[in-house]
Amino acid sequence: MFRGFLPRFLGVICVGVIVLIAGCGTSQQTTQPTSTTPPELDFPAGAYSSVQTYSNSITIAYTVQGDTIKIGLKARTAGWVAIALGTAHGDSDVIIGWVADGQVTIDDTNHASKAGLHQLDINTGGTNDVTTVGGSEINGITTLEFTRKLVTGDTQDLPFVKGNNTITWAIGPTDAITSHHSEIGFATITIP
Structure with a gap:
């Protein structure tokens, strides 16, 4: 009855570990910033107090001014770019x-399901x-700049807290936000 059980059991465990290590789909995950920022992903000197580039694919820049944070994102994509406070595939506050066609759209959304649905805060x-402060798409580089309060008071938002805030970043291959991310990773935003 138990003949062959152990090899099958170990096979299932190995497949589970491989899936866990592979992460979300076939997307690349990055957690450490690169040591240098490629010029096309850099922001002008002094524009932000903190600038980090991840996997040579995205630069996340920010400045805290009083109770407001200004965030700049530059990514190698002609598609969507997102950051999220909270868990990668669960309750999170997603921007x-x-x-x-030259029109910048930045949405304040929430992600309350593992099904990948992003709901506009105003609809929930x-x-x-x-x-929105600005943005552009030039030569395959999408730039987005925006501000928000550290603590909005909105039940659909999560606060930026004093100290380290882990965020998830993601890059999409097209402007359709229903498209699955082509790259995902993690970063830290530190609030003084």
Whole structure:
């Protein structure tokens, strides 16, 4: 009855470990910043107080001014770019944006399901707490800049807290936010 059980059991465990190590789909995951920022992903000197580039694919820059944070994102994509406070595939506060035909769109959303659905805060009892500063899409580089309060008071938002805040970043291959991310990783935003 138990003949062959152990090899099958070990096979299932090995497959499970491989899936766990592989992460989310076939996407690449990055947690450490690169040592240098490629010029096309850099922001002008002095524009932000903190600038980090991840996997030579995305630069996350930010400055805290009083109770507000200004965030800049530059990514190698002609698609969408997002950051999220909270868990990667669960309850999270997601800011997602893209540039289509020169029009910059940045949405304040939440992600309350593992099904990948991003709901606009304004459609789920919350408010839009993101102010678009600007953006562009030039030569395959999407740039998004926006501000929001560290603590918005919106039940659909998570606060940036004093100290280290782990965020998830993701890059999409197209402007359709229903498209699965082509790259995902983690970063830290430190609030003084």
